[in-house]
Amino acid sequence: MSNFIFGRYLPGHSWIHQMSPQSKLLLSFYFVIIIFFANNLISYGILSILILIVILLSGISIMYFLKGIRPLIWLIIFTVLLQILFSSGGRVLWHFGPFSVTNESLINGGFIFMRFLLIIMISTVLTLTTTPLAIADGVQTILKPLKKVKFPVDTLALMLSIALRFVPTLMDEMETIMNAQRARGVDFGSGSLKHRVKAAVPLLVPLFTGAINHAENLSTAMEARGFSDSEHRTKYRQYRWQVKDTISWLFFLAIGAVVIFIRK
Amino acid sequence: MDTAISLNKVTHTYQANTPFAQNAIDNVTLQISKGSFTTIIGHTGSGKSTLVQHINALLKPTEGHLEVLGRVIDPNTTNKNLKAFRKHVGMVFQFPEKQLFEETVLKDIMFGPKNYGVNDGEAKKSAFNAMELVGLDKALADKSPFDLSGGQMRRVAIAGVLAMNPEILILDEPTAGLDPRGHQEIMDLARYLNKNKQMTIVLITHQMDDVIDYATNVIVMDKGKVVKVGSPAQVFSDPKWVYGMQLDLPSSAEFAQQLKKAGVNIGQLPLTIDALADRIVRLVGKGDTK
Numbered sequence: 001m002s003n004f005i006f007g008r009y010l011p012g013h014s015w016i017h018q019m020s021p022q023s024k025l026l027l028s029f030y031f032v033i034i035i036f037f038a039n040n041l042i043s044y045g046i047l048s049i050l051i052l053i054v055i056l057l058s059g060i061s062i063m064y065f066l067k068g069i070r071p072l073i074w075l076i077i078f079t080v081l082l083q084i085l086f087s088s089g090g091r092v093l094w095h096f097g098p099f100s101v102t103n104e105s106l107i108n109g110g111f112i113f114m115r116f117l118l119i120i121m122i123s124t125v126l127t128l129t130t131t132p133l134a135i136a137d138g139v140q141t142i143l144k145p146l147k148k149v150k151f152p153v154d155t156l157a158l159m160l161s162i163a164l165r166f167v168p169t170l171m172d173e174m175e176t177i178m179n180a181q182r183a184r185g186v187d188f189g190s191g192s193l194k195h196r197v198k199a200a201v202p203l204l205v206p207l208f209t210g211a212i213n214h215a216e217n218l219s220t221a222m223e224a225r226g227f228s229d230s231e232h233r234t235k236y237r238q239y240r241w242q243v244k245d246t247i248s249w250l251f252f253l254a255i256g257a258v259v260i261f262i263r264k
Numbered sequence: 265m266d267t268a269i270s271l272n273k274v275t276h277t278y279q280a281n282t283p284f285a286q287n288a289i290d291n292v293t294l295q296i297s298k299g300s301f302t303t304i305i306g307h308t309g310s311g312k313s314t315l316v317q318h319i320n321a322l323l324k325p326t327e328g329h330l331e332v333l334g335r336v337i338d339p340n341t342t343n344k345n346l347k348a349f350r351k352h353v354g355m356v357f358q359f360p361e362k363q364l365f366e367e368t369v370l371k372d373i374m375f376g377p378k379n380y381g382v383n384d385g386e387a388k389k390s391a392f393n394a395m396e397l398v399g400l401d402k403a404l405a406d407k408s409p410f411d412l413s414g415g416q417m418r419r420v421a422i423a424g425v426l427a428m429n430p431e432i433l434i435l436d437e438p439t440a441g442l443d444p445r446g447h448q449e450i451m452d453l454a455r456y457l458n459k460n461k462q463m464t465i466v467l468i469t470h471q472m473d474d475v476i477d478y479a480t481n482v483i484v485m486d487k488g489k490v491v492k493v494g495s496p497a498q499v500f501s502d503p504k505w506v507y508g509m510q511l512d513l514p515s516s517a518e519f520a521q522q523l524k525k526a527g528v529n530i531g532q533l534p535l536t537i538d539a540l541a542d543r544i545v546r547l548v549g550k551g552d553t554k
Binding site: 173176177179180181182183184185186187190201202205206209210 | 317320322343344347350351353354355357358360362363364365375376379380410424425428
């Protein structure tokens, strides 16, 4: 668990850290779209180099980064295997019952692998360089136009930031409860499936009770301080669009144009 | 006295090989003898909780090894067969009421023993024994633990650990958030278990008065290292050093310090209320307050 870096924030002052969250969010989203436009080796090569540059600019050690996304690689490999075994078209290289491997499915599998990898990498860079609160803020800024149609953007952003803020708290709590039950003889993560499901009860009941208690305490605390969602709220931290954002966008847009241009 | 727990150059690094890596405990070597009442003190973040979690193999050392009741735990210890070992080391965490989950108080207390393969009848017997030890009314046995008061929930949780009849009992700030009476009762229970059931007690506390009133041994930790081991009298003999560790003196010694500052010749620092009272009576009796 401790090696798992997806969803964690690493403090820093790099170029990527300094970009505004709304621009980073949109840029990641844009990058994902571009990935789906790429359909040949050169374009995937270009995108891979781009993501490497981004990682280097973020100041995160590549070794740490790769180690962190390793647990997810298995998930991707599994998906890719399914894709290779069940897709059809092209010259059949090997088949067994319902499974067949064709030259096209192999190439497609490779591309799907690259797609997943690139998407995971860009989103990991995003979360590693942006605090959860900044992400919630970015979402709020992006959704602002929806206010025109009476969509409760501020409330949604508040819910999001509260949810994100309690992730580490609940993780800690889970750790403590697991330890307490281990000390009472529970064996997590071993034995039959039935045994494992049974072992989850002493973990989940206290975890949910705790979460509900937290929610109740938090709402009392907010009400006690006069919180109301109809109020117009100003922000302590303001994330403004910066020159760095513009430069990054121009660079990404140019790459996007190239990728679409060399599309087969 | 035999040694119950012995640590040999134990280091534990959280999140090793990441930018978050930090030594929670650093090269700790110490012994805790069987039947002792040992307290571990030190300011927040000094590594007390990390240290005691090793005794139950909930954490394994990153370097070094420890031996608990004849079983060695080192960095290569696997998670298999730890259950049989954990049975002998009861652990009461901070706010242990968080671990409650069963439908009834009795079932929750029986949970531990049953996990260790004790049959229903035996588990029930030790559960009722444990309830009596912690002072829970038998009438509560069939109630939901979530309907009880905070203090009662704490007792249920402690009973759940005691029902396993451990040889070593680790208590991590067991009285945090309790009223003075609840505090006293739980501390007296710890003393009772130590004296009458020969349990080895390891207590983490921030209450210096408890150290004086209950402990036979004290371990002082600072920044992940053990900085002093000794009897309560030895540890509190140097007030300056104690304050330097961001700790307090027991209240009687604190009071005597104030008297000293006001110019009263109190002599050696009294560590218990009784000693302080004696000292004052003697001074007043002689009539030489100055």
